[in-house]
Amino acid sequence: MKKLLLLVFILSISVGNSQTEIQPNPHKNWYEPEDSETVFFGLSFYFPNGIGDSSLGNDYSFDAGIQFEVNVFITPQFVAGVYGKWHEGEVTNIEKIGNISDSNFSEYGLSLGYYQAINRQFNYMITAGIGAVTLNNTVPFSPDSFRENGTSYKVKGELGYRFNQTIAIFAKVSPYYLNLDIENDAYDSYLNKHFLIDLGFGLRVHLHNPNG
Numbered sequence: 001m002k003k004l005l006l007l008v009f010i011l012s013i014s015v016g017n018s019q020t021e022i023q024p025n026p027h028k029n030w031y032e033p034e035d036s037e038t039v040f041f042g043l044s045f046y047f048p049n050g051i052g053d054s055s056l057g058n059d060y061s062f063d064a065g066i067q068f069e070v071n072v073f074i075t076p077q078f079v080a081g082v083y084g085k086w087h088e089g090e091v092t093n094i095e096k097i098g099n100i101s102d103s104n105f106s107e108y109g110l111s112l113g114y115y116q117a118i119n120r121q122f123n124y125m126i127t128a129g130i131g132a133v134t135l136n137n138t139v140p141f142s143p144d145s146f147r148e149n150g151t152s153y154k155v156k157g158e159l160g161y162r163f164n165q166t167i168a169i170f171a172k173v174s175p176y177y178l179n180l181d182i183e184n185d186a187y188d189s190y191l192n193k194h195f196l197i198d199l200g201f202g203l204r205v206h207l208h209n210p211n212g
Contacts (some may be wrong), residue, residue: 004168017018029116038073039069040206042068044172045066046065047200049199050062051197052211054190059097063088065198081112083110085105087105088105096187113125122159124162128156132150152174172198175208180193
């Protein structure tokens with residue numbers, strides 16, 4: 001009887017230990033079961049394009065730009081981020097825009113997004129963001145320049161490919177509405193209300209929280 005009780009005691013301890021060692025089913029966004037996603041950085045190049053009947057759509061030529069962003073996972077699916085992006089544009093019609101040779105566009109903003117793994121390699125992310133935009137305009141043959149400000153409202157879609165748990169590449173498309181605050185009653189809508197779209201590609205660096 002004592003041997004039977006001892007055997008039952010040993011078996012109960014073994015079963016209890018095996019249950020504590022069972023890992024919860026990982027969310028498929030995690031690259032490894034014990035290594036959940038925490039944060040990722042993105043560096044991308046993009047090509048801005050103005051669309052519609054506005055000064056940025058008709059009277060500017062844009063250079064390629066660069067964007068840096070940081071995204072933090074709030075849940076395995078949802079991320080919150082900050083970003084900065086910069087590009088230049090040259091005026092192609094000074095009769096409408098005025099005596100400006102080129103403009104430097106800078107934007108800093110916040111975003112919320114949904115990240116989803118399709119499988120171990122492929123994933124997609126959809127984000128919505130709002131940013132503060134500044135245009136630094138250069139007057140030709142003059143040291144003078146002047147600044148214009150505005151607000152950007154955008155959505156972005158990305159398709160990514162992961163080489164491993166840390167490095168990934170992605171392609172993106174980002175349409176957005178830009179509202180500037182240029183004071184010109186005669187051409188208010190033409191100078192201030194713009195629709196643009198960025199097409200680009202970039203690199204992501206994923207960081208993790210082992211056992212987290």
